[in-house]
Amino acid sequence: MTDAAPAPLKQTPLHAAxxxxxxxxxxxxxxxxxxxYSGITAEHMAVRTAAGLFDVSHMGEVEIAGQGALEAVxxxxxxxxxxxxxxxxxxxxxxxxxxxxxxDLLVYRFGPSHxxxxxxxxxxxxxxxxxxxxxxxAVPDVAVVNSSDRYALIAIQGPRAEEILQTLxxxxxxxxxxxxxxxxxxxxxxxxxxxxxxxxxxxxxxMVPAAMATRVWDALLAAGxxxxxxxAGLGARDTLRLEAxxxxxxxxxxxxxxxxxxxxxxIVGWKxxxxxxxxxxxxxxxxxxxxxxxxxxxxxxxxARHGHGVFHDGQQVGVVTSGTQTPxxxxxxxxxxxxxxxxxxxxxxxxxIRGRRAKAVVVPMPFYKREKKR
Amino acid sequence: xxxxxxxxxxxxxxxxxxxxDTGVVGITDFAQQxxxxxxxxxxxxxxATLTAGQVFGTIESVKAVSELFAPVxxxxxEVNTSLKDRPENVNSKPHETWMVKVKLAxxxxxxxxxxxxxxxxxxxx
Numbered sequence: 001m002t003d004a005a006p007a008p009l010k011q012t013p014l015h016a017a018x019x020x021x022x023x024x025x026x027x028x029x030x031x032x033x034x035x036x037y038s039g040i041t042a043e044h045m046a047v048r049t050a051a052g053l054f055d056v057s058h059m060g061e062v063e064i065a066g067q068g069a070l071e072a073v074x075x076x077x078x079x080x081x082x083x084x085x086x087x088x089x090x091x092x093x094x095x096x097x098x099x100x101x102x103x104d105l106l107v108y109r110f111g112p113s114h115x116x117x118x119x120x121x122x123x124x125x126x127x128x129x130x131x132x133x134x135x136x137x138a139v140p141d142v143a144v145v146n147s148s149d150r151y152a153l154i155a156i157q158g159p160r161a162e163e164i165l166q167t168l169x170x171x172x173x174x175x176x177x178x179x180x181x182x183x184x185x186x187x188x189x190x191x192x193x194x195x196x197x198x199x200x201x202x203x204x205x206x207m208v209p210a211a212m213a214t215r216v217w218d219a220l221l222a223a224g225x226x227x228x229x230x231x232a233g234l235g236a237r238d239t240l241r242l243e244a245x246x247x248x249x250x251x252x253x254x255x256x257x258x259x260x261x262x263x264x265x266x267i268v269g270w271k272x273x274x275x276x277x278x279x280x281x282x283x284x285x286x287x288x289x290x291x292x293x294x295x296x297x298x299x300x301x302x303x304a305r306h307g308h309g310v311f312h313d314g315q316q317v318g319v320v321t322s323g324t325q326t327p328x329x330x331x332x333x334x335x336x337x338x339x340x341x342x343x344x345x346x347x348x349x350x351x352x353i354r355g356r357r358a359k360a361v362v363v364p365m366p367f368y369k370r371e372k373k374r
Numbered sequence: 375x376x377x378x379x380x381x382x383x384x385x386x387x388x389x390x391x392x393x394x395d396t397g398v399v400g401i402t403d404f405a406q407q408x409x410x411x412x413x414x415x416x417x418x419x420x421x422a423t424l425t426a427g428q429v430f431g432t433i434e435s436v437k438a439v440s441e442l443f444a445p446v447x448x449x450x451x452e453v454n455t456s457l458k459d460r461p462e463n464v465n466s467k468p469h470e471t472w473m474v475k476v477k478l479a480x481x482x483x484x485x486x487x488x489x490x491x492x493x494x495x496x497x498x499x
Contacts, residue, residue: 039410039465302416305439324437354432354439
């Protein structure tokens with residue numbers, strides 16, 4: 001396809017398992033990853049109705065430990081990590097001094113002075129350099145360790161995820177609340193189980209040593225298959241997260257959009273004394289933002305995609321950041337940056353789709369919200 | 375899957391079946407496999423003029439957008455409107471699910487296209 005000689009693609013510890021399952025493999029963020037096995041629609045529906053199994057081992061892990069670890073995490077991330085108890089997780093942003101995104105991430109509090117950050121695959125090198133430099137500017141002797149190669153991360157997502165995972169672990173899964181984790185054995189392998197995910201569905205992410213990944217993956221597949229679990233690739237992961245209005249770094253936000261513009265004010269620790277980007281974010285909170293991420297639904301039959309122009313009254317007012325036809329809602333939906341005056345639900349927009357203007361309307365996010373059992 | 379011998383094929387993975395001076399056009403099994411789940415097919419109106427090798431429509435899967443290339447030149451005489459509601463038929467029955475019927479400008483055009491054996495050889499490369 002391309003003439004340039006790219007760097008060899010990295011492989012997760014489960015690469016051979018994907019190939020054996022007949023996955024279609026594609027390059028993603030420098031990794032050779034499964035985009036689909038049986039088809040994006042089938043995989044998406046399995047996660048909404050039963051369960052899906054995802055290899056997300058390409059995600060990076062960075063550990064921050066030692067005296068001052070909390071202070072370092074507080075300095076580099078937007079959310080208030082002082083609220084975390086040991087065993088708890090929060091969604092946060094790795095911010096620039098301008099309040100924009102270096103990356104988005106999950107912050108796990110492993111111990112009183114030990115945090116683990118789960119970061120995006122395509123930004124591991126950039127993030128590690130940034131985190132190391134910025135953490136040490138706050139706390140010179142804090143330890144920052146890139147443990148990305150040590151861990152495999154397997155996500156089991158869907159209404160039957162708990163039931164399936166419980167057959168392989170003595171951890172009391174119902175006791176793990178949303179965005180909490182526990183340590184224990186899964187399929188005889190010591191690891192960490194968190195009630196987190198990127199699908200809008202109930203489910204878990206299981207972190208195990210890379211060398212043990214295949215054993216855990218195979219055990220989950222075997223236990224889950226009779227209950228409707230199927231392996232799911234990055235394609236379904238993307239449609240699921242978009243249906244749930246979860247942002248994708250690099251599409252929906254990056255170093256040109258602030259945490260507030262991405263409509264993620266809830267991951268800003270407004271009471272924190274200091275963190276990178278604090279002044280800009282407080283300023284935007286007081287004065288308002290010039291653009292905001294809004295959800296839309298297509299009215300005309302067409303599918304908006306990343307990069308398509310957004311128009312109102314004949315003027316370009318923004319750009320689509322994510323868009324797809326969603327298998328569960330069976331609608332074409334998307335997110336776009338628009339002026340706040342055009343972000344109210346019901347506002348009519350037009351999307352330029354390869355030269356043709358198609359009607360869309362702003363709708364509230366999330367597009368999909370699961371029914372809570374408890 | 376073996377490719378039907380009553381169809382002619384292009385290197386852009388369209389097929390055409392000749393019925394007199396009319397050509398029935400769709401995309402191949404290989405093309406639908408590459409695309410994944412098809413969710414939308416945008417086709418020209420009846421009466422539109424197609425030029426061989428030029429784009430005449432787009433096909434979107436959940437993940438990607440691809441262009442449809444005309445295998446021959448001619449005028450669109452019929453469009454498969456059932457694709458609006460059942461685009462997934464492109465995946466399940468690629469060689470039966472046609473997109474447009476074209477009245478060929480020069481009926482000899484299709485002769486230059488690949489037969490099933492030639493297309494299978496292309497895929498094997």
